[in-house]
Amino acid sequence: MGLATIYRQFPTKEALYEAVVHARLRALAGWGVDVKAGPDDLRDDMVGAIETLLRRAQSAGAVRDDVGMPEVLAPLGAACLAAERGRWDEETRDRALAVMFDGFRRPRS
Structure with a gap:
């Protein structure tokens, strides 16, 4: 374009x-987020949506049972900051997220 x-x-x-x-x-x-909510409400909605996705993934056997919200939010927040400050291109972002998500996966037996 x-x-x-x-x-x-x-x-x-x-x-x-x-x-x-x-x-x-x-x-x-x-995604069910109330976009007219204030910043605190919006944050709570986003965390709730992420937690719902986490629980569904765990129920489906895709994510380790010992992963909780702190283990998801910490690397996700760090990756967001790094991507913003480092001005990551799409390929770098995709590779970094793939590595992070691999760590959440349930080990194969």
Whole structure:
């Protein structure tokens, strides 16, 4: 996609930013997150959604039983900070997350 195409769709940086934010908010709402909540409520909703996913993965046998929310949130938060500060490209981000998620998997017997 060329710059001219982007500028036709989004005449200003603000318009592009607004479109991105709206798309992200729609995605979060699709996950059941109350996007109109305050920051604390939003954080609680996100943690609740992650915990639900963790429990489902554990019930399905995909994630180790000894993994709890602290073991998920600590490396996830660290990876987010590192990706932001290091300006990771998509390939680096995908590899780093794959390594992290491998550590959550239940060992094969």
